[in-house]
Amino acid sequence: MVDIPKEIKTWQMVTPYGKNGKTGEILTGKIEKTTIPVPDLKEGEVLVEIAGCGVCHTDLGFFYDSVPTVNKPPLTLGHEISGKVVSGDSKWVGKEVIIPAAMPCWNCALCKTGRGNRCLAQKMPGNSMGIYGGFSSHIPVPSTDLCEVKERGKTPLSCLAVIADAAVTPYQAAKRANLQPGDNVIVIGCTGGVGQYQLQEVKALGAKTVIGIDINSERLQKSLNYGADFIINSMGKSPKEVTGEFKDICRSTGLVSYGWKIFEVSGSKPGQEIGLSLLGFTGKLIIVGFNTAKVEYSISRLMAFDAEIIGTWGSFPGYYPIVMDMALSGRINIDNFVETRPMSSIVETFDEIHHTGSPEKRIVLIPDF
The missing domain is CATH 3.90.180.10 (Medium-chain alcohol dehydrogenases, catalytic domain)
Structure with missing residues (x-):
């Protein structure tokens, strides 16, 4: 009974x-x-x-x-x-x-x-x-x-x-991004409670190249075992500096720097600023994390880049x-x-x-x- x-x-x-x-x-x-x-x-x-x-x-x-x-x-x-x-x-x-x-x-x-x-x-x-x-x-x-x-x-x-x-929200985000096998992906906040699943799921869904960005060196190293092909430690770096490291990875590996799908999962102002800096031609920025801070951005760049910013909920x-x-x-x-x-x-x-x-x-x- x-x-x-x-x-x-x-x-x-x-x-x-x-x-x-x-x-x-x-x-x-x-x-x-x-x-x-x-x-x-x-x-x-x-x-x-x-x-x-x-x-x-x-x-x-x-x-x-x-x-x-x-x-x-x-x-x-x-x-x-x-x-x-x-x-x-x-x-x-x-x-x-x-x-x-x-x-x-x-x-x-x-x-x-x-x-x-x-x-x-x-x-x-x-x-x-x-x-x-x-x-x-x-x-x-x-x-x-x-x-x-x-x-x-x-x-x-x-x-x-x-x-x-924590595990299903990243899947919804991947669907909102229309993630396809062979896509190149960046996950900002890749070692957090939601980010670690976002990282794993985009790779499981067929992402070709995945770059993880976060501020914890030890966790970033571990993320190489859970979906990340490359990592960038953004601690103390400006969005421009992080973008520079991203472009260095592209140049050294022969990857294109356009068309990337960027998942901002940190829910922090610095993370969102990095995401906006990384958003390039035909790219998509998917906002998964939440914070109340305001971020400045020249929205006309979306037109020039033919790019998208997408929100995703639950x-x-x-x-x-x-x-x-x-x-x-x-x-x-x-x-x-x-x-x-x-x-x-x-x-x-x-x-x-x-x-x-x-x-x-x-x-x-x-x-x-």
């Missing part, structure tokens, strides 16, 4: 850091352990027992950087979730699943024209699904877009949580099984890029990542209530 809980145990964001808009009071962020109700499940909904939930920089943005959530606190963060269905839609009970980080409505014009990944009515755990998020023992979600996990072998279900965002749920198969078949490696910790370490983990930047491995928190 499946044990269906009477309540959900959770780590809830009671207050984010920031300023009270009415009083001007400076607020100190607070996450605390509590319990919340198990709602009555509607038709087409399930209750998932959470195996693991990845810590994403989006969560940190909600907590530390005044990035607003759709549903106001108190609410539980976390949108990178794997688990097992324990109640609800009978077709799903007992199955292991990955929960999409963003679930489209499937009724709006965007959904009906193939852009459901950017559905304006989409539901995201830890943001727009009421008080419910992934840093919990259980979560109620629609069953429509669940990705069933089959034949995962020795890979822990908890580790597959990273597919829900992922179409239909890509989840594809990326999961890439991971379980060994075409991309997730085992070496995941670190699991007990969920009771959430406060310390958030603080660590906030102060030290992107960890080498994606941290997945496992419920230990």
